[in-house]
Amino acid sequence: MGGKVLPESWRSRWKMRFHIISVIGKRDFLISFRTFWFYGALLLSLLIASFSIASYLAYVEQNGLLVIKNPLFPPLIIVTLVGAGYLGLWAAISMATERIRGTLEVLFYGPVDVISFILGKSLGLFGVYPLIMLGWTLYIFYASLITRLPLPEHLPLILLLSSGLVLDVIGFGALLSVLLNSIRSTALMSIAIFGLSLAIPLGEPFWLEWVAYPIRQQLSSILALIRWISPFTYLWQGLLAIEVGDFTSYAFNLFAGMIYAGFALGLACYSLRRKGVRRP
């Protein structure tokens, strides 16, 4: 008792860090299934996807033609976006709650550092995604079976790309949770940013036609900036690459998405270290 502590080696420090990441990750993975919001988001995504399929089938029935090349692709993207958005939002709220309610401070009394906390929380939530993905895949298979519509092309590639997206969104959520000082502002800002990140590129072809040329040019520059910071960028570009069969570009976007996630998580760690773990 009272003796000196032996200096920790780099290896033992990382071993301990991995242990803490796994403990925090496991806890957050299990806790996420207890929330109403998880099942709410799942149900919402399936309802929207089902509505999209039903609308498509009604359209086909009215016109007697299959007019879309890849009919189950839009529902798949919808469930992916809703799921990723939910996990990103949950990451932001969950980390902000830890900091603002003081439980983060209690963790830091013990063997937890910023890296193990941010990675543990993020990977715990990321671990939920394969299960969600499995559910969606079964749903898409089932939808294909009963509607006789073909499965989306390159389904495994899309699912792999969507995993990258989820990590990006979680990383972005983690960063927002550290930068903002209340749970409500974190939630609202996350919803606003995720919403804008989706709405702007999706609506681009429509609203660009409505604005005058000089403003259009400026807006295009703003769009380019949003593309740089939007966590959804690499999903869009990767999907585009799949559509045109450019697999080099697909691989690049998948890789760039990982880099984006790493950068966002790294920035979250740096900001948390600077800001401190004390409740604001």
Add this chain to the structure above:
Amino acid sequence: MSEGNGAVVVAAEGLTKYYGKHKAVENLHLKVHAGEIYALLGPNGAGKTTALLMLLGIITPTSGRVLLFGEELRDSSFALKRRIGVVSEYQNLYTSMTVWEYLAFFADLYSVDRKEERIEYWLTTLQLADYADDYVGALSHGMRQKLGLIRALLHDPDLLILDEPTSGLDARAIEQVRRLIQAERKRGKAILFSSHILTDVERLADRVGILHQGRLLVEGDMEQLCEAAGKETQVEVQLQSVLPEVIAALRREPCVHKVLEENNRLLITTSKAADSLSQISQAITSAGGVILSMQTKRASLEEAFLTITNANVTTLVDGLKDR
């Protein structure tokens, strides 16, 4: 006991914390040894929590440094942090977990061996076993306080840092926590706690540091605190019979300020109890007196605390520095 019996576990060297222009803690030096209970006593807003959080690395000091077990604490000092158990004033618990899940989570974080056994032991010891499956959010304030204490003790830490550990507890639970703290001290643990409850400090602490407006005004055991506060000690001596020679001999002793006689009892006012007791007894016996009993009546901690933290603190501190 004045400074524990073991190695230095906590050493704060010139810790200072400013929030903008506001000074929260100024030039704090303190040491806590293994097997010692050290109490930081101070009124609300004195800087006790800030001081403790600086020791834990949660708040970065503006200047100064902290050594725990001889090492500087860093964010990733995992081995070092595993030797510390902390109870904060506000427990900040995960309310959506059950009591058992909460403790199991922390046991896993600290890699506690035989965690089920340890959790069961502490839940039983602190009478929370019946609530193991209840959600933490449903517990009363006192139970949450106990849960925080179990979390701090679960991994058998060498250093316990407790911020207002008995705050919000009922009388029975307070006694239980006090006994627990004393038991941990007996096992050689270093215990640093902050409190504004004088009874806790008086009954538990081996040494006390009085913090006021961010400054450690005085530090020492009860005897030294009373002395620093300028409070005189009274010695009550029961004699077989009071002889005039005895009173005369006592009045000649430099440490004796006043002697009062009452039946066969003498009430002697003295300055330094520790040194003066032998002088008083020697004076009485050499003058032919027969001592039946002898006891000191020192000033209470409350009196010492109020004297030290009153408006004349600056003068007192200057006086102490000159000694």
